[in-house]
Amino acid sequence: MSAAKKDQFEKIDRNIHNVCWLVFFTSNTMASLDMRGCTCVLFYIVITLYTQSTAESRILRGFQDAKMKNRVFLSPPIHVSSKRSKIQCVDACSMVQACISLLYNSVNKSCFLYDQDFTEDDNWDSEENWDYFYIIRVPDWSIIKAECNKQDRFQYIQSLDICFKLFHQKEKYHEALDDCKNSNGGNLMKIDRKLKQKEVENYLDSVSGSLSSYEQIRIAGYHSKYNTWVFDDNEAMTYFNWNTGGDQPDGQTGIALSVGAGYKWHDVSDDRDLKFICEIRA
Structure with a gap:
């Protein structure tokens, strides 16, 4: 992001409750729209919603x-509605924590919300005029990258x-936790969605x-005393x-x-x- 664009974003009135940006990375021009009292700035490919309150700032x-254009997935959505634009559909997703x-x-103008990721190996039907978006939520624009x-x-x-690293030294669970925390307050890698699993696989x-081939690499997660993961x-x-x-899992406590x-x-x-993966989370 250029310094001029960053300055423009920082000058937005901090008392505004909702600000949303639609970002076109390949364009240097910006245009403003109004939606639900928000300021919207247009670039290319990524729709970004910025919400701010006295409690916190959050990016969606x-x-x-x-690659997923014109595909309708066979898994049922968690919510279906009609929205005038992609921006409003993403805005609807921002209101549903599971989305x-x-x-x-x-x-x-159909808007289908899902509580799961989709990749090219998922079942789908071909139908014109559909665009697929995946959603991430972070507390601030650049905390993780910085x-x-x-x-x-x-x-x-x-x-x-996401920000992560494979540690090649082999350690027990609590030792790995401590080493992750010593890496600027990191944690063991939390794989909580399909796309994150795929990114880790690509890196490995x-x-x-x-x-x-016989190695196993520790990530976050354990089997609690309440019989839940x-x-x-x-x-x-x-x-x-x-x-x-x-035949997994088969009775152990870690992952x-x-x-x-x-x-x-x-x-x-x-x-x-075991070797392990640490992650720095926002």
Whole structure:
């Protein structure tokens, strides 16, 4: 983002409750629209909603995936409505905490909200005029990237606003937690959606020369005393990628990615010495 654009954003009245931007990355021109009392700035590809209150600032971005154009997925949406524009459809998603992706039809104005990600291997029907967006929510525009740039060899993935690193030393669960926290307050990698799993897989493939097929790599999550899977901050887990063909999970308390099983999840003992992935979260 240029300094001039950043200055324009920073001059927005801090007392405004809702501000939204539709960003076209390939354009240097900006145009303003009004929607629901918001200021909207247009660029290309990413719809970004910026909400501000006295409590916090929060960014919600809708990334349009061109590879998924004109696809209608067979999984049922969690909410269906009619919206005049893509911006309003993303705005509707911002009001539903479970919403992480959406479809919008530019002709009949249908807006489908989903609580799951979709990739090219999901079942779909071909139908014209549909655009697919996946959604990410972050507390501030550049906190993660700024912190990521301070760390040694952490990887920043802009499309999901995540920052992470594979640690090659092998440690037990609590030792790995401590090492992550020593990395600027990091945590074990929280994989809470399909797209994040895919990004981690792509990264591990890129360093596969340093990994053997029998290795397992620890990530966040454990089996609680209430017989539920939760992350290290006690948030309930809703996305899973167990290696069900390998009879997983099978009674252990932690979670690791199995290299030989295509990074499917295996449950593991807290006392096992494993490589691990740390993440810096906003």
